[in-house]
Amino acid sequence: MMQSAPPLSSERTARSLPRNLKRFLGERSLLLGAAVLITVGLMALAAPLVSPHDPNAMKPSERLSEPGFSPEGVPPYVFGTDFLGRDVLSRIIYGARVSLVVGLFAVLGAGSIGVVVGAVAGYYGKWVDEVLMRLVDMGLAVPGLLLALVIVMLLGAGMWNVVLVLSATGWLGFARVTRGVTLSVKERDFILAARSYGAADSRIITRHLIPNLIAPIIVLGSQQLGVFIYAESSLSFLGLGVPLDTPTWGSMIAQGRSYLDTSWWVSTLPGIVLTITVLGAFYFGDGLRDALDPRLRR
């Protein structure tokens, strides 16, 4: 579930970002991914405005109505209704909020842990590096989902617990990438020179290390966003996701699966939206990496 993204041949600097706008615009995956993510983001932000129904309003007598079902006096149920007679479309729209919040905060959490651990390990080297990398090894040795299950078993379900679980299992990739970048930055001549005349660590970190980290971390982060949104649905399937009072894509797909062969829309439509979003995040990450890595551009 939570493999780290493929290695980045990165450390192109962030300073080239604005200068190469054209290059970014030329990267179709990047644009496509960005478009998907922006759409989903807007959908989440404007949920109360764009959703035709109250996502939690139930009408048991109209449960499992087909997409397009249009009773008098209310907006049509474009995506049909679920097993309690709630509007699937509205729940998807509101679900975007939770899925994105879970995904983004997990990326933030995992990213912060990973970057700090990776940077410290790479920068200070020696036994610090040794200890931290053993820690990463240990983390890698336990399948992410297994660890997530065990943690949820301990903490119980809950949106923030899911964020915590994903952060706790997802930081390893960030740590590895950061360490790699840090090591290579550290070896460069100008850094060696700067250190030799006594430049402060903090200055080296803020002036040299961080700018070099931004790009690969954004690339990895956007890919992990996809991974985390996906992971939330796996947890829901195992009954360990976000509690049911909040609509999430994961729980919609998971709960609707019992109706897959009779009322396909309940599970399939949120499934499609989730898949598109996850793909969007992957495309965005891939596109960004390609755009940042001119060697791949012939």
Added chain:
Amino acid sequence: MLLYARRRALTSVISILGISVIAFLLPRLAPGDPALVLMSDDATDEIIEQTREFWGLNKPLYEQYYVFIVRAVQLDLGTSLVTGRSTIETVKDFFPNTIKLALVAWVWSVVVSIPLGILAALNRNKVPDIVIRLFAMLGRGMPNFWLGIMLILLFAVVWNILPAFGIGEGFFDQAKHLILPGFVLGSSFMALLVRMVRSEMLEVLNEDYVRTARAKGLANRVVIYRHALRNALIPVVTILGLEIGGLIGGSIITETVFAYPGLGRLTVQSIQGLDYPMVQTLVLIFALIYISASFIVDMLYGYLDPRIRYQ
């Protein structure tokens, strides 16, 4: 080389020890009382107390850990709280099934992804690339359990050509039972591999020696197979080894959907049953599988590429 092997062996042992602490501690951090798990809703306090004593849950934590480690070394990790059977024995029952499933998933994803990755790289940003990448991405973006149920509905119920669940008896029957779960389990690995092969190929195709070879007028095919592919596959091979561990982790969902009696399903059952000894054993087993796989891969890699040993 020997020095390198020793160093790697040492770090492996450290990892395993670290994980044994985690494995031991995690379930015990849980709120509540494992003795209660065994009881139905109507047990009296007296029965609960007896149960606690029966399972030795009254001793201090460090004593429990000492017992745990000593037993672990003797390959005796206690008995399941739910079934009363030895956890190692139980793992032995389920382990081969998971290995079979992981191998099927592994083989199909490798066989499919390498040509697809190359094809995509050679046609960068053209139709084949776009289609292949989409296909690969779908493998990672579609929830596995949903994909699994869909395939069951199609192949077992609608077309009735493949079994819906479980493992078979005899070679062909077993093989048939492995197709759907193997496909589902391998799908996300396939996606990862396609992406890797593609980007490694792209990178290698841009290396100076490949460009030189092409400039020298060597036929494209020769360049691709003789030079580019071989170099592109080195990092891929690493992932191949490491991902056996990842696949076994991925089996948690797949095996649950397909009622496939492997470690993944055992994991879900044990976690739902708050079966502490079982969960501990499984965490250790998963870690052992991963650590030994990565040790072997590193050894091979170090053997193939001497530079590695000195890093």
Added chain:
Amino acid sequence: MSLKAVMAGSASLLLALVVACGGAAPAVPAEPVVIEREVIKEVPRDVVVEVEKEVIREVTKEVPVVREVVREAPSKPDLRPGKISWTSGQSLASPDSHVWAVGGDFQIFRNTFEGITQDTGYGTSGPALAEDWSLDPDNLTWTFNLRRNVNFHNGDPVTAEDVRFSILRLRDSPTGNLKFQAGHVEDVIVVDPETIRLVTKAPSPTNLLFIDAGRVYSAKQAEQDGERFFESFIGTGPWKFDEWVPGTKFSWVRNDDWWGDFADGAATNLEHRPIPEPATAVAAVLSGGVDIVIRLANEPAEKFGEAAGYHSVSRPSNANTAFCVKANTPPFDDAKLRLAMDYAIDRKSIVEDITGFGTALAVRSSPDSPWTPPELEPRFFDAERVQQLVSESNYDGMEFRFITRTRRTPKDVEIAEFMTATWKQLGLNATLEVLGDAAFSQRRRGGDYEIFLTSWGLTNPPHNFNAHMIGHQIGYHATHPDFQELTEAMATEMDPGKFDVMVQDIQRYLYNDPACYHIFTYPNLYGVSDRVQELVNVPGEIYILYDQTVLAPHSRGQ
């Protein structure tokens, strides 16, 4: 712009559509070959019952040709003639039938083992390994005459020693949730090889009901095989243990030496296949891998009704979905709030729409049960009443922790979700948590909840109303001296007529001051391959129909 996205979408959609359409496709109307028959006769309680024997009958050639063509598929691995297989979510957890850790194990044990009595429904017991029995005038000493010439599956004869060993083992086992069923036993005395005398600590009207849990093992074999002797599954039941592959199957062969009579056409082999994922379990039957899937929701049951080569069976059960509040701590220590909760359940929507089957309940017994006070009606949803009662109570808007467990019954999670949302609209805030069985028990026992929803058997009042049980579950009624008095009196009342009256009194008490709310009872739906001609629950012969009927042993199939 989002061409790829559209492609991705349509690909999935296509897949879904194919499934949706294809799933409905084989709708060749099925001849109603199946005769559903009520098997267990309505009988007065506590009379030794004569049960009409029926069996799951095998059809090999009587299936119409159309169906054979439709279902002539290459992958039918396990369908040798004479074998019946069924699937449920749980695999055998504990091999010790005196422990019984998980619900699904029950069927497996019932097929393999027998006690001296067996339940025949609704609090009635019939003979099993004991042929008949008598009770001394002191109401404490029971004499059981054992059936003669009964052998264990390994050929050893069953003796009074074995019975004594088994009942006392159950009583004294350190773990096990069946232990309480022998808690009333003072001693078991071997009179002669065919007679035992069972002495209870106090008069026990439930002795015959409970003592069947003391499933009889061979004392001799236990001595030979040591501590884990039960793993060889040697019992006396109609089905002889064949093979157990953990997580995969548990299988039996017919025990032709069984003391009872098998009906003609009875299966010769029996197999249980655990499939945790309900969607897969349904598919397993529809693809021919298994014959019977138990406990369906109404949607898949309809699908079985439509699919050629399959049918669905609806069997009455005593399953009851209910929820309880923790009534001994705020805010549910307030009687008004507790009463409000009863009016806040939309039983009608639950029965008619969400589940599509069942009967709303007032108390924990079905409307036609002798234990249901005839004047009591289920309370129906009344928002105004709820709001009024809540405003008169001391409820301050606190967030209830509402716990339930995964897939105990087909739709309990949906019901819980529905109720949570309904309560929210009424200003009663609850957070729903769906837990695994073990986590649920732990939370419940730890008092880590305000409300829990569960499913349990309807008709075991001596068990249900026992002060100790209520004390554990709610910790509330047990503290009421008058309630305690009622239950204690009932627990030792040996006169059946008086017993019923007492139970009704307790029901009224619980209805007027509720702490548990009985939502509805519903039939059990099964999806069945047409290979199986008749699916009926036959006490003593075959236990596939796992449901609360069999689970909470004391029931009758209405």
